Amino acid sequence: MSRMTSNLLDEAIGLDDSTSLSPLVGRLLLVEDCVETSGAFVLHHLLKRAFSSPHSSNAVIFIAFSQSFVHYERVLRKLGCNLAAQRDSHRFFFLDMLTVGCSDRSGKETGEGVLVGLYCKIQRAVSALIQENKRHVTIVIDDIPLLEVAANGSSNHVLDFLHYCHTLTSEIGGSIIALSHEDVYLDIERPLILQMEYLADVLIKVGPLATGIAKDVHGQLTVLNKPVGGLEENLRNRVHNFQFYIKENVPFWLLTRRSCPTSSIY
Amino acid sequence: MEATTKPRTSSFSRNLSSAHSSQTPGLKHGPNGTTFISSGIPDLDKILCGGFPLGSLVLVMEDAEAPHHMLLLRNFMSQGLVHNQPLLYASPSRDPRGFLGTLPSPGTSKDNKSRDSSAEQEKGLRIAWQYKKYFGESQENVNAIDGKYEFCNDFDLRKPFDRHFFSGKHVECVSLLDSSSLSTTLDRCATFLSQVPRNDGNISSAGRIAIQSLCAPQCDHSNMEWEMLSFLRSLKSMLRSSNAVAVVTFSPSLLLPSFSKRWQHMADTLLSVKAIPDEDKELANLLTGYQDMVGLLNIHKVAQINTQVPRILEATTFSIKLQKRRFLVLECLNQAPVDGSTGSSYGSTGSCSGSSKAGSLDF
Numbered sequence: 001m002s003r004m005t006s007n008l009l010d011e012a013i014g015l016d017d018s019t020s021l022s023p024l025v026g027r028l029l030l031v032e033d034c035v036e037t038s039g040a041f042v043l044h045h046l047l048k049r050a051f052s053s054p055h056s057s058n059a060v061i062f063i064a065f066s067q068s069f070v071h072y073e074r075v076l077r078k079l080g081c082n083l084a085a086q087r088d089s090h091r092f093f094f095l096d097m098l099t100v101g102c103s104d105r106s107g108k109e110t111g112e113g114v115l116v117g118l119y120c121k122i123q124r125a126v127s128a129l130i131q132e133n134k135r136h137v138t139i140v141i142d143d144i145p146l147l148e149v150a151a152n153g154s155s156n157h158v159l160d161f162l163h164y165c166h167t168l169t170s171e172i173g174g175s176i177i178a179l180s181h182e183d184v185y186l187d188i189e190r191p192l193i194l195q196m197e198y199l200a201d202v203l204i205k206v207g208p209l210a211t212g213i214a215k216d217v218h219g220q221l222t223v224l225n226k227p228v229g230g231l232e233e234n235l236r237n238r239v240h241n242f243q244f245y246i247k248e249n250v251p252f253w254l255l256t257r258r259s260c261p262t263s264s265i266y
Numbered sequence: 267m268e269a270t271t272k273p274r275t276s277s278f279s280r281n282l283s284s285a286h287s288s289q290t291p292g293l294k295h296g297p298n299g300t301t302f303i304s305s306g307i308p309d310l311d312k313i314l315c316g317g318f319p320l321g322s323l324v325l326v327m328e329d330a331e332a333p334h335h336m337l338l339l340r341n342f343m344s345q346g347l348v349h350n351q352p353l354l355y356a357s358p359s360r361d362p363r364g365f366l367g368t369l370p371s372p373g374t375s376k377d378n379k380s381r382d383s384s385a386e387q388e389k390g391l392r393i394a395w396q397y398k399k400y401f402g403e404s405q406e407n408v409n410a411i412d413g414k415y416e417f418c419n420d421f422d423l424r425k426p427f428d429r430h431f432f433s434g435k436h437v438e439c440v441s442l443l444d445s446s447s448l449s450t451t452l453d454r455c456a457t458f459l460s461q462v463p464r465n466d467g468n469i470s471s472a473g474r475i476a477i478q479s480l481c482a483p484q485c486d487h488s489n490m491e492w493e494m495l496s497f498l499r500s501l502k503s504m505l506r507s508s509n510a511v512a513v514v515t516f517s518p519s520l521l522l523p524s525f526s527k528r529w530q531h532m533a534d535t536l537l538s539v540k541a542i543p544d545e546d547k548e549l550a551n552l553l554t555g556y557q558d559m560v561g562l563l564n565i566h567k568v569a570q571i572n573t574q575v576p577r578i579l580e581a582t583t584f585s586i587k588l589q590k591r592r593f594l595v596l597e598c599l600n601q602a603p604v605d606g607s608t609g610s611s612y613g614s615t616g617s618c619s620g621s622s623k624a625g626s627l628d629f
Contacts, residue, residue, distance in 0.1 A: 035530045035566060041574045065499075068506050074298060074572040098503045145528055149499050153492040184527045218576055246575050 007252070009042070012223035012240035013202055015049060024175040025136070028166055030200035032182040032193075037219040039179055039206035041246050043142055044072075046177055048081045050138050051091065059134040060086075061093040061125050063118065065146035069094055078248045090132060093125045097150065114150050115161045126168060137174035139165055144180040144196070155192040166199065182207075201226050209243065217243045292349030293320075293469060294417055298572035303351070303472050303511055304418035306341030309596035311418050313584065314568055315577065318511045318535060320472055321464070322569045323502045325533035326515040328479065332541030334561040334586065335515040337594060339476050341421050342513050344369045346474040348419055352436035354458045354475045356451055358482035362439040365478075366432060373422030373592065422592045442477075446486045448497040455501060459508040473510035475501075480516045491525045498532045536567035539586070553585075554600045561586040563596060 009015075013029070029046070033039030050058050064072065072094075073083045086092035095118065122139065129137055141147065144158065151157045162178070169176055178196070182205065185193035197203060203224040209217050225238040246252040294302045294316060302317035311317040318324055328335040346353045347369065355362055440454050455475060462473040480497075481488050488494075498514070505512055518526040530536055540562045542549070550556040563584045568577045584596040 035527060035536070038570065038576065044574050071572050075574045078573075098499075099507060145531065146499065149492065149495045149528075152496070181527065181531050184524050184531065186527075187523045213578065213582065215578060218578070248573065248575055 008240070008242055009045065009204075009221070009223065009244075009252075010049070012225060012238070012242075013204075014225060024138070024202075025173045026170045027175050027201035028199050029175065029177045029202040029204070030196055031177070031179045031204045031206065033179065033206040034181060034183040034208070036208040037206050039204070040066075040142065041252060042204055042206065042221075043140060043177060043179055044075050044079060045252065046138075047072075047140065048076060048079045051081050051086055057134045058136045058138070059091045059093070059129045060138045060140060061095065061122055062140045062142070063095045063097060063122075063147075064142050065097045065150065066142050068098055069096060080249070090129070091134065093129075095121055095125075097146075112151070112154070112157050115147075115157050119161060119164055122165065123168065126172065126174075130172060135173055137169065137172060139169060139174065139176045141165075141176070141178040144178055144192075145184050148192070159192060159195055162196065162199065216245060218246050219244060290469060290471075292345070292351060292417060293472060300571050301469055301472075301509070303349075303474070304345050305338070306343070306345030306418065306421060307338070307594050307596065308418045308420060309584075309594075310338075310563075313565065313579065313596065314535065317418070318513075319569050319571050320469070320509045320511060321506050322511055322534035322571060323498070323505055323532065324511060324513045324535040324537070324569075325529060326513060327530075327536070327538035328515050328517040329538075329540045329561070330517050330519045332539075332561065334539035334541055336478070337423075337561075337586070338537070338539065339478055339513060339515060340369050340423075341594060342474065343476050344371065344421050344427070345419060347427070347431070347435055347437070348372055350435065351471060352438075352458065352461055352473045354438045354440065354455065354473070355478075356440040356442055356454075356476070357478040358442045358485050360441060360443060362441050366437065366439070367426060367429075369427050370421035370423045371425050371427045371431070372419040373425060374420065420593050423588065423594065424592050442480070442482070442485045442487075447490075448487050448493055452497055452500055455512075456504055459504050459510055462509045464508050469509050471509070473508065475505075475510060475512035475514075477512065477514040480514050481520050482517075483520060488520070491522070495525070495528055495532070498529065502532060502534075530566070533567060534569035534571065536565075538564045538566060540564070552601060555585070555587070555597070558587045559585040560588055562599075 013024075015024070031039045031042045047060060047062070050060050062072070069083075076083050083092055083094075087094060097118070126137055129135075144162075147161070148155060148158050151161075162176075165176055168174075180193065180196060182193070203226075205222040205224075206219060207221075208219050210220065220241065220243045223238075223240040223242075225240075227238075244252050292303055294304075296302045296316045296319060300319040300321075302311075302319055304311050304317045305314070326335050326338055343353055343355060343366075355365065357365060359365070438454070438458060440451055442451060445451060458475065459473060462471055481494060487497075501512055501514075516529060518529070521529065542556075542559050542561055553559075563586050565579060565582050565584070568579065570576060581598050583599055585599055587595050587597055589595045
């Protein structure tokens with residue numbers, strides 16, 4: 001990806017920061033979407049970024065609850081990234097929780113058991129990666145509410161799981177990217193979502209266009225980037241707002257807010 | 267009905283015409299390696315740009331006070347029977363097989379012809395290109411390619427199937443009341459889906475699962491929210507690895523709002539139906555053709571399988587009408603002219619229903 005196509009989202013997250021080698025190290029990135037607008041495309045974009053960066057030390061552990069491997073593979077292939085090849089070269093670990101997690105219903109595993117098993121798998125994958133000197137491990141979770149379903153609704157176990165994963169990645173200098181649904185938690189006491197938002201260093205909210213259906217805009221996106229370090233100018237939260245239009249083969253177009261759409265296409 | 271001679275005006279029509287090459291009756295190739303089966307309602311197929319993709323979970327949100335979801339279920343099931351596709355039906359009634367007696371059988375809506383001929387006449391006129399889309403799609407009749415193997419039939423709601431029609435058809439019926447938990451139902455679904463496994467070769471048959479009112483209060487499982495969610499999750503995962511579509515209806519008012527949202531997130535395609543209050547004067551003044559409407563259909567989500575690009579529909583709310591009191595048609599809402607303040611931006615949506623007559627463009 002050339003400098004030209006690095007888009008507003010990368011800028012907002014801080015991915016285009018050329019001074020630091022891997023800007024997401026040790027951070028937790030939370031994507032929140034809603035029924036009307038799916039936020040999965042942000043995951044796809046970040047996944048592609050992880051593999052297209054020049055560091056060969058990048059690796060991704062993908063915990064898929066919502067789609068099968070075929071889906072991700074086809075989507076990413078259109079973005080110019082071959083997941084099967086990455087998997088063969090041990091840079092991409094795909095934990096298929098959609099089909100595997102459901103098929104063995106006979107054992108009647110408890111919710112806790114599922115998560116413990118999952119964590120063990122992640123830990124094993126991470127230690128294997130470290131042996132191969134791939135230190136920038138990203139754990140992607142798609143998505144948290146389904147993780148809760150797998151855990152039989154125990155949000156405490158889900159939080160514990162996230163904490164464990166966070167500890168694991170911060171020890172080795174990796175990062176976590178998780179997808180969650182904002183509207184699921186709107187009307188109840190929301191310990192889970194609040195704790196997740198508290199944990200998150202970067203929060204990306206995806207929603208439908210506030211003004212209704214538009215032919216050439218898929219939705220809008222708010223990026224909240226919490227400050228790193230204690231420098232004066234960094235103390236403020238940086239908030240960015242965009243409207244986006246998703247395409248199959250380019251990451252997506254982002255339109256800045258108060259400007260004419262046709263003139264500001266990245 | 268010369269769908270092939272029709273000038274191609276949009277990418278939408280191209281997809282459809284290329285899809286005719288599919289050999290298996292009732293199946294149609296879509297973009298991104300998906301295969302569609304018909305919803306049983308020609309207009310809904312058009313709105314969804316082809317139908318329901320195989321492997322997807324379709325959720326329909328019921329109106330708590332009206333049985334409009336049954337219209338969708340009936341047509342979905344009947345279409346499967348016409349195409350000889352295996353069918354599994356589950357409902358919270360004691361005798362789910364009785365429901366089969368109410369399934370509509372295919373008929374020919376004569377009006378199609380008059381519609382097309384009127385469109386034909388319009389064609390003779392010189393029409394500015396901006397307006398071409400207003401009559402283009404009405405001719406894109408997916409059905410009646412050769413009369414026998416249509417992708418989607420019109421169903422006559424007043425004419426049920428003959429009894430002997432069901433002999434030799436693969437139909438399973440499950441009562442949701444029978445079991446105290448959903449695991450037995452899930453097992454039935456698993457065995458049913460094992461007949462239509464997905465392998466990379468060509469698809470010979472597709473299965474249909476119809477589950478009515480999954481969270482009905484008379485079922486024992488209705489207060490086990492997590493169990494129902496995990497049922498849906500397992501169902502979805504099994505669907506992904508088989509050539510089948512499941513349509514599940516549920517009443518969101520019976521669930522906690524947060525759980526209702528969870529259900530909605532689970533869906534690949536999400537629809538909702540609403541009845542129309544009998545005498546809503548305000549609405550009657552606002553919409554043309556209010557008298558003929560029986561309900562409203564909302565499209566909240568269209569399946570995104572193997573793609574990340576969401577589909578932007580021209581409209582998300584459609585009126586459900588019964589043509590000649592027999593055939594289910596969906597039409598775009600047309601705002602009646604109100605003095606001065608019509609939302610002109612919605613004028614363009616007047617075309618997207620397949621059954622747009624010339625008279626519906628009265629702006």
